[in-house]
Amino acid sequence: MKILVPVKRVVDYNVKVRVKSDNSGVDIANVKMSMNPFDEIAVEEAVRLKEQGVASEVIAVSCGVTQCQETLRTAMAIGADRAILVETSEELQPLAVAKLLKALVDKEQPGLIILGKQAIDDDCNQTGQMLAALADLPQATFASKVEVAGAQAKVTREIDGGLETLAVQLPAVITTDLRLNEPRYVTLPNIMKAKKKPLESVKPEDLGVDVAPRIKTLKVQEPAKRSAGIKVPDVASLVDKLKNVAKVI
Amino acid sequence: MSALVIAEHDNASIKGATLNTVSAAAACAGEVHVLVAGHNAGAAAAAAAQIAGVAKVIHADSQALAHGLAENVAAQVLAIASNYSHILFPATAGGKNVAPRVAAKLDVAQISDITKVESADTFERPIYAGNAVATVQSLDAIKLITVRTTGFDAAPASGGSAAVESAAAQADSGKSSYVGNEIAKNDRPELTAAKIIVSGGRALGSSEKFNEVMTPLADKLGAAIGASRAAVDAGYAANDLQVGQTGKIVAPQLYVACGISGAIQHLAGMKDSKVIVAINKDPEAPIFSVADFGLEADLFAAVPELTQAL
Numbered sequence: 290m291k292i293l294v295p296v297k298r299v300v301d302y303n304v305k306v307r308v309k310s311d312n313s314g315v316d317i318a319n320v321k322m323s324m325n326p327f328d329e330i331a332v333e334e335a336v337r338l339k340e341q342g343v344a345s346e347v348i349a350v351s352c353g354v355t356q357c358q359e360t361l362r363t364a365m366a367i368g369a370d371r372a373i374l375v376e377t378s379e380e381l382q383p384l385a386v387a388k389l390l391k392a393l394v395d396k397e398q399p400g401l402i403i404l405g406k407q408a409i410d411d412d413c414n415q416t417g418q419m420l421a422a423l424a425d426l427p428q429a430t431f432a433s434k435v436e437v438a439g440a441q442a443k444v445t446r447e448i449d450g451g452l453e454t455l456a457v458q459l460p461a462v463i464t465t466d467l468r469l470n471e472p473r474y475v476t477l478p479n480i481m482k483a484k485k486k487p488l489e490s491v492k493p494e495d496l497g498v499d500v501a502p503r504i505k506t507l508k509v510q511e512p513a514k515r516s517a518g519i520k521v522p523d524v525a526s527l528v529d530k531l532k533n534v535a536k537v538i
Numbered sequence: 539m540s541a542l543v544i545a546e547h548d549n550a551s552i553k554g555a556t557l558n559t560v561s562a563a564a565a566c567a568g569e570v571h572v573l574v575a576g577h578n579a580g581a582a583a584a585a586a587a588q589i590a591g592v593a594k595v596i597h598a599d600s601q602a603l604a605h606g607l608a609e610n611v612a613a614q615v616l617a618i619a620s621n622y623s624h625i626l627f628p629a630t631a632g633g634k635n636v637a638p639r640v641a642a643k644l645d646v647a648q649i650s651d652i653t654k655v656e657s658a659d660t661f662e663r664p665i666y667a668g669n670a671v672a673t674v675q676s677l678d679a680i681k682l683i684t685v686r687t688t689g690f691d692a693a694p695a696s697g698g699s700a701a702v703e704s705a706a707a708q709a710d711s712g713k714s715s716y717v718g719n720e721i722a723k724n725d726r727p728e729l730t731a732a733k734i735i736v737s738g739g740r741a742l743g744s745s746e747k748f749n750e751v752m753t754p755l756a757d758k759l760g761a762a763i764g765a766s767r768a769a770v771d772a773g774y775a776a777n778d779l780q781v782g783q784t785g786k787i788v789a790p791q792l793y794v795a796c797g798i799s800g801a802i803q804h805l806a807g808m809k810d811s812k813v814i815v816a817i818n819k820d821p822e823a824p825i826f827s828v829a830d831f832g833l834e835a836d837l838f839a840a841v842p843e844l845t846q847a848l
Contacts (some may be wrong), residue, residue: 305802306666315670327784383638385648408785411665411693413650416640420607427713428608430635433627433777443717447777448631449786450728451721457714466783467540467767468777503647507660507673518830524843527815530831537734537792538759538848 290400290459292335293356294369295329295390295420298360311510321334324360327405329367330465333472334435335403338370343437344401346370350393352386354378358488361485365483366475372488377500379493383411385500387419393494394424399460401442406431406464417464427457432467539658541570541624544615546632546763547574547582549604552589554731555628557692562685564693565655566624567801569593572700572825573706575614577604578791583702591695600707606632609711613640617708619644619680623658629684629787630730637684646678651787667783668806687730688789688810722776729779732762734792737781737808740768741797741818741837746775751838752796757847764788764808766798782807797837800825 300306301321309316324332338344349364351357352375361372375389388479407414421428428445429435433452436443437459446453447466457463493500521527531538541563546553556572556600557755563570571594574583596618600757615636619625627638629651641648653671654662660675661683736756742748748769757848765775767782781788783803787824793811800816802825808814809828810818816829819836826832833840 299628302803306669308670316668326598384642384645387642392596409667412667412783413648414634415638415650416642418635419642419648421608422612422642423641427711428639429634429714430608431631438623446631448719449778451719451776451778453605453719454717455714456717458712461713464840466777467771475756503677505675505677507675509670509672511664512664512668512671513649515814515828516833517827518814520826520832520834524833524835524840524847527833527844528847531792531813531815535792537813537829 291346291348291397292338293394293397293399293402294331294335294347294349294364295402295404295416296349296360297325297405297408298334298351298353298410299325302326302409308509308511312510314506314509319354322356324402325405325408326365327407327465329472330467330469331403331405332364332367332369333470334465337470339368340462348373348397348399350375350383350390350444352377352389361488362483365486366479367473371486374490375493375496376432376490377493379500381500382486382502382504383415384419385412385498386416387423388498389493389496389500390420391423392498395418401459402462404464406466417462418508421462426460426462428462429455429457430464431466432463433466435463435469476512504510539565539623540571541569541626542618542622543572544625544627544633544636545572545582546628546630547576547579547581549576550581550595552582554692554728556586556685557589557695558690559626559628559685560591560689560693561690562652562655563624563626564591566626566658566681566831571597572597573615573618575603575611577601585702587702588696588698590694590700594701595700595702596705597702598707601705602710605716607714607716608639609714610635610708611636612643613708613711615640616643616777618705622680623691624681624683625681626685629686633684636683641682644680644682646721647676647685648676648682648684651686652682652683653686659775667803668809669802672758674776686787688787694784695764698761700701716848726756727760727762729762729764729786730788732790735788735790736761736794736796737764737766737798738769738796739766739798740772742769742774745774748813751841755794758845758848766804795825795829796841798825799823800828
């Protein structure tokens with residue numbers, strides 16, 4: 290069984306982004322870029338399934354600019370066998386990415402597609418579910434445990450108030466939550482090895498997908514600033530403030 | 539133009555998030571309908587009909603809809619989607635699971651987590667963990683939206699008298715099935731609906747200490763308990779208590795952060811709270827920059843003292 294793992298190149302989670310002065314977006318020139326943390330968990334899960342003998346091949350996919358190759362090399366350093374870059378400099382929205390991935394699913398016929406539940410830049414939380422719908426596959430989102438047995442996967446999901454377990458028939462789409470696993474550290478020998486693994490590049494046109502954006506960003510602004518309040522010297526004055534000034538208790 | 543709200547419910551009652559979503563829907567379109575898709579969900583449908591501002595409730599009932607499986611709920615929404623200019627889900631675990639499936643089948647983009655309706659096609663939504671706010675315009679005929687419930691007031695749960703219409707249930711997809719769940723049972727208010735939240739961070743040091751220090755304070759205040767991602771990652775608190783960019787987004791009347799340093803990802807989840815209290819022994823902790831009242835103290839002394847003083 291093949292596993293397809295889509296990964297996204299995003300602004301590193303430690304970077305505090307700044308809104309551009311013309312309000313056209315956020316300034317991402319010269320900031321550190323990394324693999325979306327949830328996607329790293331997805332790659333780790335796929336590689337573990339290969340190590341367990343459940344999967345035969347792990348294919349990493351990224352959609353975007355040329356530099357996404359670096360993200361794909363990271364995925365291959367974790368353990369993906371090969372990579373596909375759908376290269377375009379167009380702005381890609383989740384629906385367009387889902388369509389590109391659908392085309393690759395048709396071509397590669399994976400038994401599982403594992404991807405992050407959400408990217409930490411646009412915070413959309415859409416692509417996995419959209420891909421599942423377009424490919425007419427079942428989905429198990431926000432996974433914290435995945436067990437593959439024969440033609441189905443038993444997936445434990447993080448839901449409001451606790452956990453839920455679903456059984457999905459393969460092929461299926463799984464999106465990862467934080468607790469699914471802790472991705473391994475990438476070692477230098479594996480980084481060197483990853484450089485020799487195959488990386489294929491295709492264009493959206495080759496896949497017959499129209500990636501035109503459906504949502505127009507009119508402006509991007511700083512959020513309303515919350516100003517710091519006061520420091521209180523002790524618990525008694527804190528209780529007094531809450532009771533008599535803020536009147537919330 | 540009318541808007542369809544997909545109700546969040548447990549078959550017996552309507553969840554609070556539905557009420558905020560109804561308010562957002564009313565700001566989008568003239569008439570608001572609510573879909574209750576469930577199993578033996580007559581009581582939930584009746585409750586939905588009571589929500590002020592709802593013109594019609596559509597009730598679809600079948601075994602296949604009992605557990606909100608995304609494939610089946612999405613099919614139910616798609617069966618009536620073409621009647622609406624706007625389709626809104628609350629941005630809860632359930633809503634986030636189903637909404638993109640509907641969007642993709644309709645070939646429309648989804649606008650996630652809106653916090654404001656500017657006009658029928660223009661919305662505000664936070665990006666980059668709330669470090670920026672984007673104003674976006676949808677170019678699609680049907681606007682498919684998830685609603686950040688903290689951005690909208692709850693519609694009154696009573697006062698309405700909508701008609702309840704039954705809809706034929708769609709067939710089970712047969713591709714996924716419900717196995718079971720583990721829902722923590724307690725009498726505390728739900729995190730996203732609580733008026734007061736007390737939240738603990740990594741400084742608590744262990745899950746025993748977390749419970750020992752935080753629970754009495756929560757009990758005293760009738761509060762929900764939250765946690766930072768650091769505390770969840772360290773195993774001190776359950777994952778569904780996590781407040782932040784990738785956890786729950788909350789905006790209670792009072793948020794008490796104990797031993798939480800205030801990483802941007804955490805602030806993203808709670809900075810819209812009305813009053814924020816921070817108890818931390820590090821005077822440089824970023825949490826103090828958003829706190830209305832900061833107490834620089836060791837939480838192991840200050841929190842029990844606070845519990846006592848209330």
